[in-house]
Amino acid sequence: MSTTDSELPPAPPPESPTDAPLTPGTSMAVRFAAYGRTALFTVLAIVTALLLGALVIIFSDPDALGAWSSFFSDPGEALSTSWQVAFDSYEALFDSSFGEFDAINRTLVEATPLLFGGLSVALAFRAGLFNIGGAGQVMVGASAAAWAGLTLDLPAVIHLPVALLAGFAGGMLWGGIAGFLKARTGAHEVITTIMLNFIALRFLDYLLTTDRFQRPGRNDPLSRPMAESARLPELPGPVPAHLGLLLALAATFGVWWLLERSTIGFRMRAVGTNPDAARTAGMSVGATYVLAMALAGGLAGLAGTSNLLGRPSFSLSGGFYESIGFDAIALALVGRSKPGGVLGAAVLFGALRSGSTGMQAATQTPVDIIVVIQALIILFVAAPRIVEAIWRVRARELTDAPQFTSGWGGS
Amino acid sequence: MRVEIDGITKRFPGVLAVDDVSVTFEPGEVHALLGENGAGKSTLMNLLFGLHEPDSGVLRIDGRDVHFHGPSDAIAAGIGMVHQHFKLVPVFTVAENVMLGVEETIRGFLDRRAARARVAELSERYGLKVDPGAVVEDLPVGIQQRVEIIKALYRDAQCLILDEATAVLTPPEIEDLLEIVAQLRDDGRAIVFISHKLREVMAAADKITVLRRGRVVGSTTPARSSPGELASMMVGRDIDLTVTKAPATPAGAVLELAGVTVLGEHDKPVVDEVTFDVRAGEILAVAGVSGNGQTELVQAITGLRVPAAGTIALNGTDLTHKSVADRFERGLAHVPEDRQRDGLVGPFPVRDNLVLNLWRRRPFARGVRIDRRAIRENADALIEQFDIRTSSIYAASETLSGGNQQKVIIAREFTKQAKLLVLSQPTRGLDVGSIKYIHTRVVEQRDAGCAVLLVSYELDEVLALADRVAVMCEGRVLGVLEGEELTRDRIGLLMAGTVLPQDAA
Numbered sequence: 067m068s069t070t071d072s073e074l075p076p077a078p079p080p081e082s083p084t085d086a087p088l089t090p091g092t093s094m095a096v097r098f099a100a101y102g103r104t105a106l107f108t109v110l111a112i113v114t115a116l117l118l119g120a121l122v123i124i125f126s127d128p129d130a131l132g133a134w135s136s137f138f139s140d141p142g143e144a145l146s147t148s149w150q151v152a153f154d155s156y157e158a159l160f161d162s163s164f165g166e167f168d169a170i171n172r173t174l175v176e177a178t179p180l181l182f183g184g185l186s187v188a189l190a191f192r193a194g195l196f197n198i199g200g201a202g203q204v205m206v207g208a209s210a211a212a213w214a215g216l217t218l219d220l221p222a223v224i225h226l227p228v229a230l231l232a233g234f235a236g237g238m239l240w241g242g243i244a245g246f247l248k249a250r251t252g253a254h255e256v257i258t259t260i261m262l263n264f265i266a267l268r269f270l271d272y273l274l275t276t277d278r279f280q281r282p283g284r285n286d287p288l289s290r291p292m293a294e295s296a297r298l299p300e301l302p303g304p305v306p307a308h309l310g311l312l313l314a315l316a317a318t319f320g321v322w323w324l325l326e327r328s329t330i331g332f333r334m335r336a337v338g339t340n341p342d343a344a345r346t347a348g349m350s351v352g353a354t355y356v357l358a359m360a361l362a363g364g365l366a367g368l369a370g371t372s373n374l375l376g377r378p379s380f381s382l383s384g385g386f387y388e389s390i391g392f393d394a395i396a397l398a399l400v401g402r403s404k405p406g407g408v409l410g411a412a413v414l415f416g417a418l419r420s421g422s423t424g425m426q427a428a429t430q431t432p433v434d435i436i437v438v439i440q441a442l443i444i445l446f447v448a449a450p451r452i453v454e455a456i457w458r459v460r461a462r463e464l465t466d467a468p469q470f471t472s473g474w475g476g477s
Numbered sequence: 478m479r480v481e482i483d484g485i486t487k488r489f490p491g492v493l494a495v496d497d498v499s500v501t502f503e504p505g506e507v508h509a510l511l512g513e514n515g516a517g518k519s520t521l522m523n524l525l526f527g528l529h530e531p532d533s534g535v536l537r538i539d540g541r542d543v544h545f546h547g548p549s550d551a552i553a554a555g556i557g558m559v560h561q562h563f564k565l566v567p568v569f570t571v572a573e574n575v576m577l578g579v580e581e582t583i584r585g586f587l588d589r590r591a592a593r594a595r596v597a598e599l600s601e602r603y604g605l606k607v608d609p610g611a612v613v614e615d616l617p618v619g620i621q622q623r624v625e626i627i628k629a630l631y632r633d634a635q636c637l638i639l640d641e642a643t644a645v646l647t648p649p650e651i652e653d654l655l656e657i658v659a660q661l662r663d664d665g666r667a668i669v670f671i672s673h674k675l676r677e678v679m680a681a682a683d684k685i686t687v688l689r690r691g692r693v694v695g696s697t698t699p700a701r702s703s704p705g706e707l708a709s710m711m712v713g714r715d716i717d718l719t720v721t722k723a724p725a726t727p728a729g730a731v732l733e734l735a736g737v738t739v740l741g742e743h744d745k746p747v748v749d750e751v752t753f754d755v756r757a758g759e760i761l762a763v764a765g766v767s768g769n770g771q772t773e774l775v776q777a778i779t780g781l782r783v784p785a786a787g788t789i790a791l792n793g794t795d796l797t798h799k800s801v802a803d804r805f806e807r808g809l810a811h812v813p814e815d816r817q818r819d820g821l822v823g824p825f826p827v828r829d830n831l832v833l834n835l836w837r838r839r840p841f842a843r844g845v846r847i848d849r850r851a852i853r854e855n856a857d858a859l860i861e862q863f864d865i866r867t868s869s870i871y872a873a874s875e876t877l878s879g880g881n882q883q884k885v886i887i888a889r890e891f892t893k894q895a896k897l898l899v900l901s902q903p904t905r906g907l908d909v910g911s912i913k914y915i916h917t918r919v920v921e922q923r924d925a926g927c928a929v930l931l932v933s934y935e936l937d938e939v940l941a942l943a944d945r946v947a948v949m950c951e952g953r954v955l956g957v958l959e960g961e962e963l964t965r966d967r968i969g970l971l972m973a974g975t976v977l978p979q980d981a982a
């Protein structure tokens with residue numbers, strides 16, 4: 067028997083140095099181990115999604131399928147054709163998203179509104195709120211910006227900031243309403259934001275029938291073009307994008323600073339993680355909800371506004387804005403609700419979008435494959451156990467990352 | 478079933494939580510594990526229950542090596558665990574909770590009747606007195622715990638782990654539990670019993686193993702060692718557990734309660750016209766069986782619940798309708814009863830939890846900017862001063878052992894120069910050394926002129942600390958005792974609701 071069954075020593079020996087189980091100098095390791103694992107898992111999720119995506123590409127390609135049908139007579143051919151098909155598609159995807167300045171430009175322009183939207187969902191989520199209302203906030207924000215861009219007559223140095231502020235304020239209002247309803251009545255933000263999305267959609271439909279907004283001579287809901295003085299200018303250099311990109315990067319930094327370095331963020335994170343303890347510590351949970359939803363709404367408003375004012379081909383219209391709101395949720399999920407992560411996710415998703423058309427043109431791989439890959443990334447990020455099983459790494463210690471799946475317990 | 482732990486080691490980032498531990502749990506034996514907070518007791522049990530995997534060493538059941546990859550493996554092998562925090566579905570009935578995960582079905586339908594019958598049978602056999610049809614959220618804590626025990630027995634656990642099972646129970650509930658434990662033992666099961674209360678351990682255990690800093694430092698039996706010897710073995714040096722305190726020299730009233738009434742469900746008063754003062758420089762304890770309105774009274778005082786009637790004043794200012802934050806500004810410090818729910822943000826680092834309700838004040842905040850350096854220095858100082866065992870100031874608070882989590886809260890509240898210190902169950906789950914340490918600090922706060930309101934369900938704690946005792950029963954303060962009247966019997970009588978003529982308030 068291996069148990070210690072020694073007689074109790076009358077006076078235990080004084081503490082020996084070997085007693086100390088704490089290894090010094092590990093605080094940094096403790097601090098960064100969790101981040102490292104989270105990053106590793108996200109990368110593995112993306113890699114897994116790309117590998118599975120490759121299978122889908124292969125099995126939707128006539129040449130590769132042909133080679134597989136004669137697999138038993140010529141297995142080498144099947145494998146090499148498959149490899150070639152998948153490789154070519156991904157190469158084309160990469161070339162047309164990062165391969166040249168023009169491609170990078172398209173990627174970044176796509177990424178800009180995604181970044182604002184992702185930050186919006188991430189910020190709310192860190193305060194314990196599930197912002198499904200990005201769509202509505204995008205529409206109301208963009209409508210307010212459009213109003214400023216269409217009706218005011220000001221010099222550019224004033225007009226542009228006013229239009230941006232209007233976009234931010236419009237989104238803030240729409241998000242703030244959901245926050246207020248939650249704080250006051252306990253109405254779950256998932257329900258109220260979905261309702262507010264519908265109201266915003268109808269509101270936008272109505273606006274686009276008014277003379278002030280609707281493009282003259284058109285019957286479909288499409289706004290007049292924005293005044294030049296309210297447009298986001300291009301940046302100097304080989305990758306001009308538009309000023310909105312810089313604003314989105316600044317917002318990324320701003321949200322990070324707010325969450326990690328300010329008293330407001332401290333309060334938001336405390337409320338988001340444990341509202342009971344936050345209340346006991348004297349934090350106003352309701353006021354925090356209102357503020358977080360308002361700021362999240364403002365960021366979503368800027369997502370719509372940056373497209374409206376930054377891309378000449380965009381005008382205020384119904385359909386497009388709806389989609390940013392929902393992509394934003396996916397982005398926040400992949401970015402683990404951290405501003406840096408959201409930035410990475412926005413570039414990734416932007417690249418998938420900007421590269422997809424080029425890929426189809428070069429290799430006949432349908433653009434829809436991008437949707438499949440995005441969905442797979444989201445699936446694997448949301449279900450780390452799958453990644454764990456595939457790559458044989460342990461996810462158990464993954465506690466640091468805010469997980470979306472825990473966001474439904476709202477009170 | 479004989480469970481053998483052989484040379485098990487478990488390391489967490491920065492901590493060696495369990496260091497080459499070997500111990501055997503024999504069938505028909507209650508084996509107590511003792512050790513300071515953070516000694517590694519829970520970790521060792523989590524390893525046995527498959528919640529962690531050991532870095533090295535083996536587990537053997539009846540001589541055969543076993544490897545658990547999750548609790549389901551451990552359960553299948555006949556190990557059951559009752560956690561300090563129950564894992565029950567509140568809206569399910571007892572029987573539904575018990576069958577969860579091992580549902581018996583007839584053609585795809587749940588066989589509720591069979592489950593109920595089994596639960597009733599088990600309850601009968603061990604005298605657990607649990608109604609299989611009752612909804613869990615309606616049951617008192619003590620009964621919920623028995624549901625957990627039934628859950629384990631339903632899965633035919635031959636080795637049952639009780640991790641600080643008595644910490645949440647009232648004294649009569651504890652006695653019942655110890656009886657149940659004895660029966661299970663006589664049934665031939667191996668019982669692992671973890672508790673910080675030496676008296677319980679002496680009463681319940683057949684064998685005692687003491688852990689210190691992850692290692693087994695000795696093994697004994699209740700017959701061979703006294704509580705004092707056990708305490709010294711846990712701490713590694715001789716310690717004296719009695720707290721010395723001079724008579725109080727109280728000054729003016731700091732907290733004044735007048736006719737405070739709090740309504741609970743169905744508008745029934747749960748706190749009923751409570752009136753008393755706590756003066757600067759004294760410790761007033763509220764004694765009583767848990768669930769007699771103490772929780773609600775503390776919530777009213779700390780601003781978490783609005784009283785239906787009455788006034789609450791702090792240093793002469795009426796605070797009845799002021800916010801929690803306002804009260805903190807005016808010198809309140811609060812150690813809440815449920816530390817994990819109300820006292821800490823679990824995933825936050827220790828550093829941040831040490832300023833959880835100070836974060837907007839200087840020096841921790843400068844405008845809206847957080848001064849991370851001040852927060853870090855504060856954390857370093859408090860960890861040192863209060864001997865909080867953590868791998869670093871950045872470790873998530875929820876990874877600390879139960880007792881060390883409490884020390885984080887104590888450190889935060891005791892260092893903010895409060896005028897009124899409200900302590901709810903401040904030493905629940907703490908080891909004897911830490912209890913003595915905290916009691917000493919409470920007396921120190923008193924002597925520094927702070928008014929201390931202590932709510933405790935432990936009569937020992939009340940008697941050790943209180944200068945005056947207000948006894949609560951069914952929401953009313955039945956009497957305030959002091960001086961000569963402060964005896965176990967007098968308090969006990971009042972707690973049971975018996976008012977002697979001379980006590981009538």
Ligand SMILES: Nc1ncnc2c1ncn2[C@@H]1O[C@H](COP(=O)(O)OP(=O)(O)OP(=O)(O)O)[C@@H](O)[C@H]1O
Nearest residue numbers: 489494514515516517518519520876877878879880
């Ligand atoms: N998941 C974890 N991650 C990191 N460290 C941990 C984790 N769980 C426990 N620890 C550390 O391991 C050590 C032992 O903790 P454990 O909970 O086993 O102590 P304990 O003996 O049960 O104490 P208590 O009596 O206070 O409950 C502590 O230093 C604790 O901080």
Ligand SMILES: [Mg+2]
Nearest residue numbers: 518519878879
């Ligand atoms: Mg423990």
